[in-house]
Amino acid sequence: MSRDELVKKIAASAGISQKVASAALNAVLEGITESLKKGDKVSLVGFGSFSVAHRKARNGINPKTKKPLKIPARNVPVFKAGKNLKEAVKKAK
Numbered sequence: 399m400s401r402d403e404l405v406k407k408i409a410a411s412a413g414i415s416q417k418v419a420s421a422a423l424n425a426v427l428e429g430i431t432e433s434l435k436k437g438d439k440v441s442l443v444g445f446g447s448f449s450v451a452h453r454k455a456r457n458g459i460n461p462k463t464k465k466p467l468k469i470p471a472r473n474v475p476v477f478k479a480g481k482n483l484k485e486a487v488k489k490a491k
Contacts, residue, residue, distance in 0.1 A: 434475055444482035451476045 399407075401423075409419035433440045434450050441447040455471040479487075 442480070444480050446480040446483055447478050449476050449478070450474070 405416055405420045405423055408414075408423060409416045412419065414422075430440050430448055434448060437450055439447060439449040450473050452473055453471060456469050458467055458469045459465070460467050
């Protein structure tokens with residue numbers, strides 16, 4: 399599902415215009431992004447939670463040259479699905 403399809407789905411489900419639905423989606427995504435930038439965790443009960451994980455610096459290998467290289471430490475976003483989401487996906491088949 400693309401962003402446009404999601405906006406249309408939100409607009410149809412909520413009975414609002416696509417412009418308002420797009421603004422609402424943008425607000426939610428900005429809120430999640432800002433919280434993760436601060437290092438906070440965002441929990442949506444039943445859906446899942448977003449958090450930030452720290453990956454340590456490590457050694458890797460360049461696949462083209464086979465030479466070793468250092469991969470720097472960094473923070474990455476992590477999503478963990480909630481119980482309701484897991485069950486809905488499991489029953490989808």
